[in-house]
Amino acid sequence: MKPIIITTAITGAVPKKQDNPAVPISPAEQIESTHAAYEAGSALVHIHVRDAQENPSSSPELFAAVQEGVKKHCPGMIIQFSTGGRGREASQRGASLYLKPDMASLTTGSVNFPRQIYENAPDFIETLCKEMLTYRIKPEIEVFDAAMLYNAVELVKRGLILEPLHVQFVMGVQNAIPVRRSLLEFLLSELKEISPTATWSALGMARHQLEVNRWCLELGGHTRT
Amino acid sequence: MKPIIITTAITGAVPKKQDNPAVPISPAEQIESTHAAYEAGSALVHIHVRDAQENPSSSPELFAAVQEGVKKHCPGMIIQFSTGGRGREASQRGASLYLKPDMASLTTGSVNFPRQIYENAPDFIETLCKEMLTYRIKPEIEVFDAAMLYNAVELVKRGLILEPLHVQFVMGVQNAIPVRRSLLEFLLSELKEISPTATWSALGMARHQLEVNRWCLELGGHTRT
Ligand SMILES: [Zn+2]
Ligand SMILES: [Zn+2]
Ligand SMILES: [Zn+2]
Ligand SMILES: [Zn+2]
Known part of the structure; x- marks a missing residue:
């Protein structure tokens, strides 16, 4: 049997604390959630970040904080950034790719x-592809x-x-x-x-x-x- | 063998006279093209209309002119209006449905x-559906x-x-x-x-x-x- 990669999406684009108090929002919460999934056998984390109002964010600072924490707490885990759209400006959706996550x-x-x-x-997709090739x-x-x-x-x-x-x-x-x-x-x-x-x-x-x-x-x- | 409906799309959203001098643009040209297809056995016509610059149009006057001519020249032919998008304002794409074509x-x-x-x-689709039910x-x-x-x-x-x-x-x-x-x-x-x-x-x-x-x-x- 070939190895199976179990992926964890710790926080999607939609639910907020009021929907589910357990949803990890801050980078510290996201890092600890990811750590728990890593301990349980997950090999890849798919990351969305949220701003202080819990809305989907494109902030490179937030992506960098989660990336740094996951690297430290979960050695070898594959880090994947979301470039997804809900609530995010198109021009900002690739803004964190310079941080060189393993995947996006x-x-x-x-x-x-x-x-x-x-x-x-089509042109937006082409731009994201080029960024991913570059990094x-x-x-x-x-x-x-x-x-x-x-x-x-x-x-x-x-x-x-x-x-x-x-x-x-x-x-x-x-x-x-x-x-x-x-x-x-x-x-x-x-x-x-x-x-x-x-x-x-x-x-x-x-x-x-x-x-x-x-x-x-x-x-x-x-x-x- | 069940009867087959042969549809004619006399004019699409894209080609202009400079691409193909035979493309019918004015209502009179569209009606004559449709008539030729009808004589050749086509039972349904899919209609896009064009403005004086040959660009896709949503003008009810143009749709009405083609509809009237086809009804007269091609008795029994099924008339279908396009609500397609290329070059047309969303708010105008259903503007000719009150003319009650057989299909759209x-x-x-x-x-x-x-x-x-x-x-x-999704809300645009719902609006078009409701108009089509009404008419x-x-x-x-x-x-x-x-x-x-x-x-x-x-x-x-x-x-x-x-x-x-x-x-x-x-x-x-x-x-x-x-x-x-x-x-x-x-x-x-x-x-x-x-x-x-x-x-x-x-x-x-x-x-x-x-x-x-x-x-x-x-x-x-x-x-x-
Ligand atoms: Zn930890
Ligand atoms: Zn996602
Ligand atoms: Zn005729
Ligand atoms: Zn069409």
């Missing part, structure tokens, strides 16, 4: 979210819809992403791809054909998390908690 | 186009990416679209779904499962047009020229 998320297209468009215009950051391709998978392979052909690809299928965000095993299996068969060296994982929103984790194990992917 | 296009999500985001935010216009669901198919079925569940659905798969626009038979077959198997009464057709951009038309015939769909 990269959404290779646009799609609807529950109430707005998750905007990743030797491996992108995690976030696939919220099918075209994003094919777009990632086009970016490889254009020299903007290096192989092997690592793809994360994100299922169950309202208005993006739903949680359907037939769909995951299809996307995996396409991935195998268009990028045979790729690795992948998948995640299901909220109540679908465990179900999608199980599919990942059954279908040979990595998993995220 | 409806893109049930957002996706990247070659250079920009094709924006169809008893049947939507043609334009599927540029997989999530749009599932979104259409969600809109049915919310009472915003009436069944049976008619779906158009649009393949080969750069950054949206590519021209791949495996993908079309998968989307059709999903459609059959989530909306068994749906009808469909598919179109491939430019040089892929004939190939996708052939797939449509082989897989039991309608076709567009």
Whole structure:
């Protein structure tokens, strides 16, 4: 059996303390949460940071603080920064890449979210790719819809992403791809054909998390908690 | 063999006279082009209109002129208005629906186009659905990416679209779904499962047009020229 990388997303873009008092918000809280996940076997941390009002932030100071703490408390853990959009200015979403995290998320297209468009215009994606090449950051391709998978392979052909690809299928965000095993299996068969060296994982929103984790194990992917 | 509806898109959103002198721009030219397609057996016309500078327009006067001419020259032909986006203000894209065309296009999500985001935010889609219900216009669901198919079925569940659905798969626009038979077959198997009464057709951009038309015939769909 090949080793499985268990990823931890300590803080997403949405929940606040009032929704869940356990959600880690400050860098110190995020570092301690990550440490606990590391002790429990997680090998990769996906980082979103929050400002003093608990809103999603792009502040390089906050990313740097969490990065430094994780490096110290969790030696060898893979650090991945989010370049995701909710509540963040497009021009700021790549502002922390100069800190050279091991990986960063990269959404290779646009799609609807529950109430707005998750905007990743072609030139914006190209800019993030170039930054990641400059700082030797491996992108995690976030696939919220099918075209994003094919777009990632086009970016490889254009020299903007290096192989092997690592793809994360994100299922169950309202208005993006739903949680359907037939769909995951299809996307995996396409991935195998268009990028045979790729690795992948998948995640299901909220109540679908465990179900999608199980599919990942059954279908040979990595998993995220 | 069931009857096949051959659709004609007389004028798209992009080419101008300088690209192709044969492209019909004025209402009179569009009506005559449609008449020729009707004589050749086309049963449905998909209408974009252009202003005096040949740019995509939302003018109800232009839509009304083409609609009136087609009704007169092509009795029984199904008239479909585009609510598509390129070069048109969102607030104007549904401005001609009060003219009660038989059908109108409806893109049930957002996706990247070659250079920009094709924006169809959730509340905008909902507004178009309500207008189409009011004027008893049947939507043609334009599927540029997989999530749009599932979104259409969600809109049915919310009472915003009436069944049976008619779906158009649009393949080969750069950054949206590519021209791949495996993908079309998968989307059709999903459609059959989530909306068994749906009808469909598919179109491939430019040089892929004939190939996708052939797939449509082989897989039991309608076709567009
Ligand atoms: Zn610690
Ligand atoms: Zn994230
Ligand atoms: Zn005529
Ligand atoms: Zn059109």
